[in-house]
Amino acid sequence: MRTPLLLLVLALGLSACASSHVITGQPRPPVPLEQVRVYFAPPPSRYEEIALLQSNSGAFTYGEQNKMNSVINKLRAEAAKLGANGVLFQGTQDGDGGTGVSVGAGGGSYGGGRHFSGGGVGVSISPRQKFARGVAIYVLNPPPMSDRGPQGLPPPPPPSTR
Numbered sequence: 001m002r003t004p005l006l007l008l009v010l011a012l013g014l015s016a017c018a019s020s021h022v023i024t025g026q027p028r029p030p031v032p033l034e035q036v037r038v039y040f041a042p043p044p045s046r047y048e049e050i051a052l053l054q055s056n057s058g059a060f061t062y063g064e065q066n067k068m069n070s071v072i073n074k075l076r077a078e079a080a081k082l083g084a085n086g087v088l089f090q091g092t093q094d095g096d097g098g099t100g101v102s103v104g105a106g107g108g109s110y111g112g113g114r115h116f117s118g119g120g121v122g123v124s125i126s127p128r129q130k131f132a133r134g135v136a137i138y139v140l141n142p143p144p145m146s147d148r149g150p151q152g153l154p155p156p157p158p159p160s161t162r
Helices: 002-015 064-081
Strands: 020-023 037-039 047-056 086-094 098-110 114-126 130-139
Touching: 037 064, 037 130, 047 064, 047 086, 064 086, 064 130
Parallel strands: 037 086
Antiparallel strands: 020 047, 047 130, 086 130, 098 114
16 A cells, blocks of 8 residues: 555655657657757747747755756756757746745644644745746757757856956
């Protein structure tokens, strides 16, 4: 009896961290994750839309940068499965979560004049999840990877020599 319940809880926990998609174009054979670039504006080359993507950072991801890395990597992974070589990033949104404390008390009586009372304190420390949206795209004639940084971003400017 415990094993099926444990498997159900584990499956629900894993599904909460999954990415999802809605097909809007023609999927292609999967590509390596390293080939998927993230675009924060439409790429200069023509592209074909493959799917709308959605992901979340997971229930136990702490730190804004870690959450952002998590959602972007999940968007890229989902796009790679669909044969997209790019993700047109659409934005993020913070979900519910955070820290909460609750206090409760109660009491009563039952036969024979006996009384009882009870109390409790509950603490919940759960980070806010980050949700992201993007569009899986196949870019025709993308610029070479050498002139782009990680995840398709332009390289940072050279350090100042002052």
